Amino acid sequence: MGEMEELRKEADNLKDQITEARKVVQDTTLQEAVAGTTLVGRVQLKTRKTLRGHLAKIYAMHWGTDTNCSKLCVSASQDGKLIVWDTLTTNKVSAIPLKSSWVMTCAYAPSGNMVACGGLDNMCSIYNLKGKDGNVKVMRELAAHTGYLSCCRFLSDSEIITSSGDCTCVLWDIETGTEKTIFAGHLGDCMSLAVSPDFKMFISGACDFTAKLWDIREASCRQTFSGHESDINAIGFFPNGNAVITGSDDATCKLYDLRADQELITYQDSGIMCGVTSLAPSLSGRLLLAGYDDFNVNIWDMLKAERVGVLAGHDNRVSCIGVSSDGMACCTGSWDSFLKIWN
């Protein structure tokens, strides 16, 4: 009994210490620091392509990164299919039937050789796109999570990180199909993850309203960011890897700086009252594109925290968004079963 009380006191003291340490370095606010910067002019993007083919809600999409496939992307729908698209021609490069149609996430390997997906089956299935005879087959089924797979991201052709409704994230060895590292600490379902540009860290957003920064090789949680008042559904790195952007059911997005270890600004508007489902920064980081439950994507000036544009074009919730690796275009996926390419 005594030990529990002491530990509780110690925990509270440490939390106060962290709050104090963050205040000590708060010599200004982002708002003040960018007071002299002009707001970005109105951003008007047009739909350049509409990718038609899915027969049900689209839950996730991810752009390819390799120079060979920087215009390819993969999408996952609860029609039970993963489709790899050539966004320039709108042709379907591959249409992969899934064992489980309850898919919630998909990912494209940086090499372009594989895609992965998972969902209510609690597994992450890896597909080899470059198999012999051109057939796309399941390569591995990574099973160990005791909750749904909410997100997955490849580190390479041999490693992938997953986040789950079981409150953990896992680093897998694809070759052997085994868990290399379990990242535990969140107190609620992990909803989203993003890997740092240097592949050394990853961040996770969860239903405990916090975002955590993890060191992949040290297998430890380095930092925890609070402030949101509801589930964090979407998370991403600022392009230089020094800051993290989160999107939440509390209708706001937040920017947290990793080295100052604190929130720099909140992207909110009294007119926005619905949850953020997805987000992606533009190439320079100046624009933040965020998808919301009200079927729109709002474009924010990330430094000035003001809305500078809207992408209206879907007839249902925007569930996923991504900016291509060369920054040329943004792709939105929706419950209306379509993906749209904008620039």
Added chain:
Amino acid sequence: MTSNSNVANMRRLVEQLKLEASLERIKVSQAAAELQQYCHQNAAKDALLVGVPAGSNPFREPRSCNLF
């Protein structure tokens, strides 16, 4: 026993908080300046920010068919 696992969890939480408390932090002014600098340095290449001339937009249908 539940009480033992509660204590174990609490111990883990305290260790994690010690780790997070020991972080070396930079000033917000420096963090903000560097974010701003990154944005400015890369603005010109950011197609969604500065736009893409119609002729060089790979996603736009070509306006005319040149035979030369």
